[in-house]
Amino acid sequence: MKEVLLDIEQIRKDFPILHRKVNGQPLVYLDNAATSQTPQQVIDAITDYYSRYNANIHRGVHSLSQEATDAYEQARRKIQGHFNAAHPEEIIFTSGTTHAINLVAQGFTTFLSPGDEIWVSALEHHSNIVPWQMLCERSGAKLRVIPMNENGELELDVFKSNVGPQTKLVFVNHVSNALGTINPIEAIIETAHAVGAAVLVDGAQAAPHIVADFQALDVDFYTVSAHKMCGPTGVGVLYGKKDWLEKLPPYQGGGEMIATVSFEETTYAGLPHKFEAGTPNICGGIAFGAALDYLHGIGMQAIQEYEEELLQYATEKLLAIPGLKIYGEAPEKTSVISFNLEGIHPYDVGTLLDQMGIAVRTGHHCAQPIMDFYKIPGTVRASFCFYNTQEEVDRLTAGIDKARQMLS
Known part of the structure; x- marks a missing residue:
């Protein structure tokens, strides 16, 4: 990744929910395409x-x-x-x-x-x-x-x-x-x-x-x-x-x-x-x-550039996981990665990730015709926001790999 221009740690302090634990683990919130989190200012x-x-x-x-x-x-x-x-x-x-x-x-x-x-x-x-x-x-x-x-x-x-x-x-x-x-x-x-x-x-x-x-x-x-x-x-x-x-x-x-x-x-x-x-x-x-x-106050251009960098980093990390397939590989994308693990239902992956404190979305994402096109029941979707970090991507990657080994 290029040098980050945003003070992510300071930004994260604005979001109270990012400091809670889920199932005993620090929350990694990667369901931003469904709903983003709310800063204290709002x-x-x-x-x-x-x-x-x-x-x-x-x-x-x-x-x-x-x-x-x-x-x-x-x-x-x-x-x-x-x-x-x-x-x-x-x-x-x-x-x-x-x-x-x-x-x-x-x-x-x-x-x-x-x-x-x-x-x-x-x-x-x-x-x-x-x-x-x-x-x-x-x-x-x-x-x-x-x-x-x-x-x-x-x-x-x-x-x-x-x-x-x-x-x-x-x-x-x-x-x-x-x-x-x-x-x-x-x-x-x-x-x-x-x-x-x-x-x-x-x-x-x-x-x-x-x-x-x-x-x-x-x-x-x-x-x-x-x-x-x-x-x-x-x-x-x-x-x-x-x-x-x-x-x-x-x-x-x-x-x-x-x-x-x-x-x-x-x-x-x-x-x-x-x-x-x-x-x-x-x-x-x-x-x-x-x-x-x-x-x-943060700057929309800075947000866009940071999220693009985070998407690139996450894409490279996830593609290194054996059996992982990403759906949607258009050159022009925002910070969404929709994927499946070969032979494993997306719901099972999402459930195990939740036990690790990682929030992702599973299913057809209210876009069933897309899933029908790919002939799949749904996907696991990780969607990123400007308050997400490279370390959270690493936790996601480790969690997916652990789920793969447990469910294979």
């Missing part, structure tokens, strides 16, 4: 909200309500700035990426007709497959798939040669949660826009590692979950171009998303409130802003 922001200014937002003239509203809207502007959205009202708070995807899928129901086509990629999480299948059932549109190859890369030639005027929507993840592949979303967006199709990018796995510039990408929709970015669970955002968000109908009806209500007629509020019915996760939104502050 925990403090949550405590501060509930301790000092817990109140509903946008509706009260009293001081607590105004303080909460200001903090919540400031978080929206932080997210806008982080991703370079053109307007703060293009940032819609949701409960997470799944909620955001369903919001768009529901909204497009009235825009599609039988014979229209929707494209998704073979590398998608279930949350970027099932809502579009449901949309096709409602509208009569046809779902098509960008295929993948053995390296875990998309076969863009198939996509480029088959899109046309019938293509209305394209949905693809920026990074595969199961394999770590970084998809060429720039080329996908350009191809889709050339035939007049809109593009939604699932950025849940990319956002912790790569800063997407929404205006430079010219993406129509982009989704993010806070809990993968050192923030809390239960909050995320949908970015949408203002023109698209104004055309889409509301996803839910209720308070906050209205301008006027009578028993004869209701008119809807403008953006972003049109899509934010009910009392939102106020604390979650504020804490998401605190998480972005924390990440910026």
Whole structure:
């Protein structure tokens, strides 16, 4: 590895959970693609909200309500700035990426007709497959798939040669949660826009590692979950171009998303409130802003470079283990290694690693079509964050080798 520019030991002190033991062993947390851990600075922001200014937002003239509203809207502007959205009202708070995807899928129901086509990629999480299948059932549109190859890369030639005027929507993840592949979303967006199709990018796995510039990408929709970015669970955002968000109908009806209500007629509020019915996760939104502050304090470029080095080190170490096969060997990857040991079920490996205090994910990772492509029941997935260390990789490697010897 190159010289580390981050003070990892100092960073690790910010995360209380990293100092606990699991099954009598110091915790090695390598399930960051599912949920990253939360620094004390974000925990403090949550405590501060509930301790000092817990109140509903946008509706009260009293001081607590105004303080909460200001903090919540400031978080929206932080997210806008982080991703370079053109307007703060293009940032819609949701409960997470799944909620955001369903919001768009529901909204497009009235825009599609039988014979229209929707494209998704073979590398998608279930949350970027099932809502579009449901949309096709409602509208009569046809779902098509960008295929993948053995390296875990998309076969863009198939996509480029088959899109046309019938293509209305394209949905693809920026990074595969199961394999770590970084998809060429720039080329996908350009191809889709050339035939007049809109593009939604699932950025849940990319956002912790790569800063997407929404205006430079010219993406129509982009989704993010806070809990993968050192923030809390239960909050995320949908970015949408203002023109698209104004055309889409509301996803839910209720308070906050209205301008006027009578028993004869209701008119809807403008953006972003049109899509934010009910009392939102106020604390979650504020804490998401605190998480972005924390990440910026470290530096996203430094985080990306360190994680790339850690991925390279871990890949070399794991490939030296007899009988270990890595799935997803695209040249462009984030810090995910999905693997199996020959002749051993991934669940058994994960269980033994847990007994050693090493947290990994096993199964199909909500990406069953990928596992079907490789004709396997699932994989063991080790996913790294900037607070992980080379020593933890060494413990993982030793643990896998021990599991191999015990289970062979």
